[in-house]
Amino acid sequence: MPKDKPTNIDLDDPALYIGRDISWLAFNRRVLGEATSETNPLLERVKFLAIGASNLDEFFMKRIGLLKRLKETGIDAPSHDGMSVRQQLNAARVTIAELQDIQVNAWETSIKPALAAEDINILDYTDLKKKQRAKIDEWFRVNVFPILTPLAVDPGHRFPFISNLSLNLGVLVAKPGETENLFARLKVPDAIPRLIPVSEDAPIGSFPDTDSLSFVPLFQIITNNLPMIFAGMEVVDVLPFRVTRSLEVQQGSEDAEDLLEHVETALRLRRFAEPIRIETVPDPSQQILDLLLEELELDPQDVYARPGPLEYEDLMELYKLDRPALKDKAWLGVVPPRLADDELDIFAAIRERDILLHHPYEAFDASVERFIETAANDPNVLAIKQTLYRTSRDSPFIESLIHAAEEGKQVACLVELRARMDEDKNVRFARQLEGHGVHVAYGVVGLKTHSKCSLVVRREPDGLRSYAHLGTGNYHPDTAQLYTDFGLLTCNSEITDDVVNVFNYLTGRSLNTDYNSLLVAPFTMRDRFYAMIDREIDNANAGKPARIIAKMNQLEDIGIIKKLYQASQAGVEIAMIVRGFCCLRPSIKGLSENITVHANIGRFLEHSRFFHFANGHEDPIDGDWYIGSADWMSRNLNNRVEVVTPVYDEFARRRMLEVIEVNLADRKNAYKLRSDGHYIRLEPDPNDEPDSIARIGTFDALCQRAERSTWINSLSDD
Numbered sequence: 001m002p003k004d005k006p007t008n009i010d011l012d013d014p015a016l017y018i019g020r021d022i023s024w025l026a027f028n029r030r031v032l033g034e035a036t037s038e039t040n041p042l043l044e045r046v047k048f049l050a051i052g053a054s055n056l057d058e059f060f061m062k063r064i065g066l067l068k069r070l071k072e073t074g075i076d077a078p079s080h081d082g083m084s085v086r087q088q089l090n091a092a093r094v095t096i097a098e099l100q101d102i103q104v105n106a107w108e109t110s111i112k113p114a115l116a117a118e119d120i121n122i123l124d125y126t127d128l129k130k131k132q133r134a135k136i137d138e139w140f141r142v143n144v145f146p147i148l149t150p151l152a153v154d155p156g157h158r159f160p161f162i163s164n165l166s167l168n169l170g171v172l173v174a175k176p177g178e179t180e181n182l183f184a185r186l187k188v189p190d191a192i193p194r195l196i197p198v199s200e201d202a203p204i205g206s207f208p209d210t211d212s213l214s215f216v217p218l219f220q221i222i223t224n225n226l227p228m229i230f231a232g233m234e235v236v237d238v239l240p241f242r243v244t245r246s247l248e249v250q251q252g253s254e255d256a257e258d259l260l261e262h263v264e265t266a267l268r269l270r271r272f273a274e275p276i277r278i279e280t281v282p283d284p285s286q287q288i289l290d291l292l293l294e295e296l297e298l299d300p301q302d303v304y305a306r307p308g309p310l311e312y313e314d315l316m317e318l319y320k321l322d323r324p325a326l327k328d329k330a331w332l333g334v335v336p337p338r339l340a341d342d343e344l345d346i347f348a349a350i351r352e353r354d355i356l357l358h359h360p361y362e363a364f365d366a367s368v369e370r371f372i373e374t375a376a377n378d379p380n381v382l383a384i385k386q387t388l389y390r391t392s393r394d395s396p397f398i399e400s401l402i403h404a405a406e407e408g409k410q411v412a413c414l415v416e417l418r419a420r421m422d423e424d425k426n427v428r429f430a431r432q433l434e435g436h437g438v439h440v441a442y443g444v445v446g447l448k449t450h451s452k453c454s455l456v457v458r459r460e461p462d463g464l465r466s467y468a469h470l471g472t473g474n475y476h477p478d479t480a481q482l483y484t485d486f487g488l489l490t491c492n493s494e495i496t497d498d499v500v501n502v503f504n505y506l507t508g509r510s511l512n513t514d515y516n517s518l519l520v521a522p523f524t525m526r527d528r529f530y531a532m533i534d535r536e537i538d539n540a541n542a543g544k545p546a547r548i549i550a551k552m553n554q555l556e557d558i559g560i561i562k563k564l565y566q567a568s569q570a571g572v573e574i575a576m577i578v579r580g581f582c583c584l585r586p587s588i589k590g591l592s593e594n595i596t597v598h599a600n601i602g603r604f605l606e607h608s609r610f611f612h613f614a615n616g617h618e619d620p621i622d623g624d625w626y627i628g629s630a631d632w633m634s635r636n637l638n639n640r641v642e643v644v645t646p647v648y649d650e651f652a653r654r655r656m657l658e659v660i661e662v663n664l665a666d667r668k669n670a671y672k673l674r675s676d677g678h679y680i681r682l683e684p685d686p687n688d689e690p691d692s693i694a695r696i697g698t699f700d701a702l703c704q705r706a707e708r709s710t711w712i713n714s715l716s717d718d
Helices: 020-036 042-072 085-117 130-143 218-223 259-271 286-296 312-319 346-352 365-377 396-406 423-435 493-507 525-541 558-570 634-638 650-665 693-708 710-714
Strands: 120-122 151-153 167-174 182-187 195-197 213-217 234-245 275-280 303-305 355-359 381-388 410-415 439-441 453-460 463-471 483-490 519-521 547-552 573-578 595-600 610-613 624-628 640-646 670-673 679-681
Touching: 020 042, 020 085, 020 679, 042 085, 042 234, 042 275, 042 312, 085 120, 085 303, 085 312, 130 218, 167 218, 167 286, 195 218, 195 312, 213 218, 213 312, 218 234, 234 286, 275 286, 346 365, 346 463, 346 483, 355 365, 355 650, 365 381, 365 396, 365 453, 365 463, 365 483, 381 396, 381 493, 396 410, 396 423, 410 423, 410 493, 423 439, 439 493, 453 493, 463 493, 463 624, 483 624, 493 640, 519 525, 519 634, 525 547, 525 558, 525 610, 525 634, 547 650, 558 573, 558 595, 558 634, 573 650, 595 650, 610 650, 624 650, 634 640, 650 693
Parallel strands: 120 213, 275 303, 381 410, 410 439, 547 573, 573 595
Antiparallel strands: 151 182, 167 182, 167 234, 195 213, 234 275, 355 483, 381 453, 453 463, 463 483, 519 640, 547 610, 595 670, 610 624, 624 640, 670 679
């Protein structure tokens, strides 16, 4: 029987929602949890420490930058959780301080000593023997000193520009016999590794033949050679510091007549975006700090003084060491079984039945790259179209598209110039493609194109046939080895006809928004998701099976959350797997007691988005299944071109269900969200078998299954 729906809960009550920023920081706490966990291999812990620091940088550039600008412009309207801008800033700063303490403790008391126990030593310059110092000083004179450019600040020299995330030394010097301190800024060069190998048996900067390694931070070497740089001057004080700048530059692209030119201008402006943070070592020189605060127009609360490395990302140099015993077992995705034969016509395989791909468990190059490369070389292919949001600098897709255009095929590429952090690279790709005859579009004015889709039109004996790839991840060969994503290769005309219309909208002026199978934002996606949730509510009220399972990166859209609350109140069972921030509060009696929210953190970044609705069916395989590019966020549903595709193939649905079951059985890499907004780490049951999913976790379990092709063998008769 359906449950009685409570009527006394106001869904507009801010207390029912978790703040986006606090939830984002909670995600980073889970990342740092992997750095503190001694169950992870040592260098994997180093990697997670670096990732956690990079995430915090991104949080400052995106969210703190935005909040500070809102505060400065007098906009202090409350967010969906009822917190004002000032309250959000204060709460974020408190949490950031906690996360930085976790970083420091993990590094100083656990990871650094553990590295030393493995003969990987991070030394201070002052720890070196006199002979080693002499060697390293000579290395500095030859290899670093000529690169450095000290910049004085005085009436004849303006305060220099401090670039974003750069590591610098603020130096006070004085002329002999004089009391006036003069300031100079010295940037630690990016072209030299930040951790310099030192050995008695090998030249400085090179690795010895033994496994015993020692490193000295580059900034310490520079600091201890300042007398060489400021010859004849007395070095009074030194302050290592790092500046973070906001990414929230107003671009106004909605009115831009030439989007390419506009983005290039915006990139130049971003370089000079306002500073929002200074990081320093503990007990910083007050004179230097006061000068920096004045010149950068920052407040004391924008200073983050902490021990440990100023740039934890520098530690990724340690992760690159050839020490396999200290890392996860290397993983190379298996060739999808349906594509294992190199001689197989990939188009024939797709015609036989849809092919669901799961990266990085299955190889990206043997599937998606092969699809586009084959199309570029096939004389029967007449047209190739693709969206590019992010890709690698040496992207095989760029090469294939250029080759196809040179072969006389009709080639169109939608390059999203406004993909944040990748704008400069995408501008170069656009210029490169245009130079080789590819028809390049730059997206729709006012909307980012975030969809991940490709279209191949091929001449066949019975006429033209369209093939499509639709995915949850970018066409990026590097991240395809690190992020978990789904992709679908299909020639189902119900889907490909819609893909044709999507590209006509993106590259032309088509106003057709009537999509039959695809969910396309900002046109049909929100309404279709609402309708499917409402259908589950109706089925629950009618006593039919009612179920929602959704996996995504973030859950923030209040309209969707309200619908999920209503579904839970009606008795719909809802399982959410949300890697990052989640603004929904599960497990509230009378509201969300039928909703669970899981989050998995581990060796691969969970990036796939998929959705399941029971649609009245007891067996999940018979329900509705979708994969696509969109999270349940307002920006994805309202302000981006997103594509979510149905998955019709029964075999593909079985694989998706298996992935869900593995995710929900995980007790090694899994967290569960409580109604108070805190996450608890799940633990295996003492009775769980050593090789159970609960103990080995999602990532190892899916790697093992990919190696054994478990789903192929067990379902070969389906």
